[in-house]
Amino acid sequence: MSGDRETILKRVRDSLAGIEDRTPYPEYDESLAVTAIRSLDGDLWERFSERFVAVNGLPITSPEELVEYLKSFEHTTGYIDPDLQTILAPYFGSGFTIEDRFDRDRLDDYRFGITRARGAIAETGSIVVTDRGTSSRLGALAPWVHVACVRRDEIFRDTPAAVAHMEDDPNVIWITGPSKTADVEGIMIEGVHGPGVQICLLLPDDVRKVQPTDA
Amino acid sequence: MKAQPIDVFARDLEEEVRHAVLDGSSSGYDKRLASLTSDFADPDLLRRTAGRIKQHTLENLDTYLPRVEEKLIANGVRVHWATDAEAARRTVLGIMRENGADKIVKSKSMATEEIALTPFLEKEGIESLETDLGEFIVQIDHDHPSHIVKPIIHKNRRGIARSFEREGLGAYDDRPETITARARTFLRKKYLEAQVGLTGANFLVAESGRMVLVTNEGNSRFCLAGTDIHIAVTGIEKIIPRERDLPLFLSLLGRSATGQQLTVYTEFISGPKVEGQPDGPGQMHLILLDNRRTELLASKCRDILRCIRCGACMNVCPVYRQASGHAYRSVYPGPVGAVLSPLLAGNKFPELADLPKASSLCGACKEVCPVDIPIPDLLLRLRDRAKQEGVKSPGTPPMGGWAYMASKPSVWRASLAAGKVMNYVPMNLIPVPALRAWRHSRELPPWRGGAFRKWMKIHAKEKGGES
Incomplete structure (x- = not known):
């Protein structure tokens, strides 16, 4: 309410009137908040994979390996981002049902969802997902297995780098492992609302980079 | 005996709940601390x-x-x-x-x-x-x-x-x-x-x-x-x-x-x-x-508005662990709640004025706070406010005699000497409820009042002799 706006701002001004020396913004080096005990040098996919495993993620380096994994758990129905179909569809045999549109009325039919990630963060083992880069919010969330696809040169070294390059996108998400809870007696259970299995697939270098398309 | 509401909650808490809260708040402490300090x-x-x-x-x-x-x-x-x-x-x-x-x-x-x-x-x-x-x-x-x-x-x-x-x-x-x-x-x-x-x-x-x-x-x-x-x-x-x-x-x-x-x-x-x-x-x-956030902003407790709601202070708080969150009778429990809740209560401040008192000021909350809020200091400020506003404090023994003694050096010295009598008084017979409650689970050590003063006197002389 507009009346409330003026009231609150006036209250704020009045409340602050008595403060003589306002605390200045402390300048600090961004590296302050970066983990110092683990090296982030060398191949960023390697560094990312180590941290991703530490948060119970599963890094996979080839489409063949991914298909084997899905087959072994009988995850044969899934959603694949339309942009990824040309690269990935050939690896999926006739035993799979693949859809390029996520139908929310059949939410539980999809055992896996494969979507394009906008990047990853080596320091924390996080996947970066955006509204423009990821075809369906539900496709990356509702199925038991989420596969985020990323290219090696899209991996950020650390969180300050990921923030500095954060896109002008209304919905950016860092996903650090499977959906989980410890609400019941502090016991960790994965797959509460979202994926119980979080996979990151490394795409070949010649796959084109995600370009934020203007809406 | 009369008691503060939070003490009543803690006393009447079901054992099963007490154990759940104690386990839940203390578990994971090492992991949290290590992730903060060693990285x-x-x-x-x-x-x-x-x-x-x-x-x-x-x-x-x-x-x-x-x-x-x-x-x-x-x-x-x-x-x-x-x-x-x-x-x-x-x-x-x-x-x-x-x-x-x-x-x-x-x-x-x-x-x-x-x-x-x-x-x-x-x-x-x-x-x-x-x-x-x-x-x-x-x-x-x-x-x-x-x-x-x-x-x-x-x-x-x-x-x-x-x-x-x-x-x-x-x-x-x-x-x-x-x-x-x-x-x-x-x-x-x-x-x-x-x-x-x-x-x-x-x-x-x-x-x-x-x-x-x-x-x-x-x-x-x-x-x-x-x-x-x-x-x-x-x-x-x-x-x-x-x-x-x-x-x-x-x-x-x-x-x-x-x-x-x-x-x-x-x-x-x-x-x-x-x-x-x-x-x-x-x-x-x-x-x-x-x-009421703007009220807090104007108060001496504005630092509490830094809080990022991580819950670390309640996990380490010995009072929270024993009393459980519901004892705080408000949305925000634990040390942060002991500051925030009475302030957010507006003119119902007196109803929650017991919360800032339920603390030994051990400082564990301040040590773990990720935004460095001086919670013990804020608790003291709220205790002071309750005192200034004349909020009743059930179960608190009268401190007038103590205040008198502690502000008069001669009376203090006399009572140090006289205190020896306490060694011969059967303490559990003294009809002061607060003392009885305190004694319920504790033993008083023998009275040694004045020993330090004596030592200081001798020490000062010796030191004086050396120079």
């Missing part, structure tokens, strides 16, 4: 810097609030202002009515607990469903959360399994895996039925208007993937100045709350979904809530 080059500088950034922001809210509003509007967010709980509730209802909406899925938010949003909406015929597993269980039990990060810390699996059975979610099965899987099945339908996803916000960046929301369960993400309208309710103190401050705060929040480097779903939201994105809200509202 960084200068961990203490980290939290002191975060504290100063928040303090700076609070002391410049007159600049930052209009700035963040401008950015939010530019991003396509509809901004609302709410002076108090009633205004905030009415605003949410107004948005619901305007859009012909009657179902909300909610992700965990302390601000909406504070304004008691759900009971209000239910009276208005709106279904408002909690989706965080713990909050969901609290809701079906018509209970209250007892911890700001672990809302059902006071419950065990048996009680939860009974609740699920009662609600028709399946036959009794108390395995945590089953409980979680049943909630998953039940809630995912609800996300798709609701028109509105309601959330809080952990941070609001002034520079960009991006709000940050963190959950481990991913329920907030589901709220914002299944619904058409997003309503966020956030206190005006949630602002941080720049995007570059995010790594600092996110790192401290995840580690202090659960010992994680980052919370699983860390969402940066700056407006409605992009065109072409099939899922999620095309309309976003943000309600900026005052609800």
Whole structure:
């Protein structure tokens, strides 16, 4: 309410009137908040994979390996981002049902969802997902297995780098492992609302980079 | 014997609950501490810097609030202002009515607990469903959360399994895996039925208007993937100045709350979904809530507004661990609640004035606070306020005699000498209730009053002789 706006701002001004020396913004080096005990040098996919495993993620380096994994758990129905179909569809045999549109009325039919990630963060083992880069919010969330696809040169070294390059996108998400809870007696259970299995697939270098398309 | 309300709660607490709270709050302590202290080059500088950034922001809210509003509007967010709980509730209802909406899925938010949003909406015929597993269980039990990060810390699996059975979610099965899987099945339908996803916000960046929301369960993400309208309710103190401050705060929040480097779903939201994105809200509202925060800002306790709601202070607090969250009789329990709750209570301050007193001022809360809030100092200021306002303090022994003695050196010396008598008095026969209560579980050591003074005298002489 507009009346409330003026009231609150006036209250704020009045409340602050008595403060003589306002605390200045402390300048600090961004590296302050970066983990110092683990090296982030060398191949960023390697560094990312180590941290991703530490948060119970599963890094996979080839489409063949991914298909084997899905087959072994009988995850044969899934959603694949339309942009990824040309690269990935050939690896999926006739035993799979693949859809390029996520139908929310059949939410539980999809055992896996494969979507394009906008990047990853080596320091924390996080996947970066955006509204423009990821075809369906539900496709990356509702199925038991989420596969985020990323290219090696899209991996950020650390969180300050990921923030500095954060896109002008209304919905950016860092996903650090499977959906989980410890609400019941502090016991960790994965797959509460979202994926119980979080996979990151490394795409070949010649796959084109995600370009934020203007809406 | 008369006692403070929090003491009564602690005394009457069921053993089963006491154990659940004690286990739940103390477990994971080493992990949280290690993740905070061993990962960084200068961990203490980290939290002191975060504290100063928040303090700076609070002391410049007159600049930052209009700035963040401008950015939010530019991003396509509809901004609302709410002076108090009633205004905030009415605003949410107004948005619901305007859009012909009657179902909300909610992700965990302390601000909406504070304004008691759900009971209000239910009276208005709106279904408002909690989706965080713990909050969901609290809701079906018509209970209250007892911890700001672990809302059902006071419950065990048996009680939860009974609740699920009662609600028709399946036959009794108390395995945590089953409980979680049943909630998953039940809630995912609800996300798709609701028109509105309601959330809080952990941070609001002034520079960009991006709000940050963190959950481990991913329920907030589901709220914002299944619904058409997003309503966020956030206190005006949630602002941080720049995007570059995010790594600092996110790192401290995840580690202090659960010992994680980052919370699983860390969402940066700056407006409605992009065109072409099939899922999620095309309309976003943000309600900026005052609800006495400006009163706190004017008070000597304004530092408490730095709080990022990590729950670390209650996990380490010996009083919280023994008394449980419900003993604080308010939305915010533990040390942060002992400061925040009486202040947010307005003219009901006296009803919660016992909370700041329920502390030995051990300082554990200050040591773990990721934004370096001097909680013990703030507790003292509130004790002082209660004294100044003449708030009654049941169960507290009269201190007048002590004050007299301690302010007159001659009387003090005389009583030190006379105190020896105490060694011969049968203490358990003295009819002072407070003394009896204290003696109930303690032994007094033999009186040695004056020994130090004697030693000092001799020591001073010896020292004088040497020089």
